[in-house]
Amino acid sequence: MNLSGQVLVVEDEPAVRSLFCRVLEGLGCGVLHASDGPGALRAFRAAGPGVVVLDLHLPGLDGLSVAGEMLRLRPRTRIIVVTGDPDGELARRAMESGASDYLGKPVDLARLRESVAVNLLIAG
Structure with a gap:
């Protein structure tokens, strides 16, 4: 698959961040990363x-x-939230605030690729 556009991966765990970046680079899009909130912004x-x-x-x-x-x-940004929050409250709040998708940890990497691919197409 060769998708255009850029994806920003924001994850504080280095091994998880690296894994997500490697998986998403396989889509052919540009992949950036950050490890904390201020760096993400x-x-x-x-x-x-x-x-x-x-x-x-x-x-x-x-x-x-x-x-x-x-x-x-940028209101049209597609945000895929990832959390290990056991009760799902944070994910629910994120979705209500405008997130496009939610993935629970541990993340199914095929599901991550699928969600990013779909959201890249929507983002244009």
Whole structure:
């Protein structure tokens, strides 16, 4: 598959972030990454990716706040939230705030690829 566009992966766990980036590079899109909330917003402002894969538990600024700011800056951004939150409350709140999709941890990598591919196509 060869998709155009850029994806920003925001994940504080280095091994998970690296894995997500490798998997998504296989789609043929540009992949950027950040490890915390402030870094995510810097990368987002600089590159303007169409899709963001966003962990909700981040140092510096929580994922819900990051998602809210990204959607304020670019309302058409497609945000895929990722969380290991056992009760799903954070994911529910993120979806109500405008996230495009939700993936629970541990993430099914095929599902991640599928969600990113669909959201890249929607983002144009």
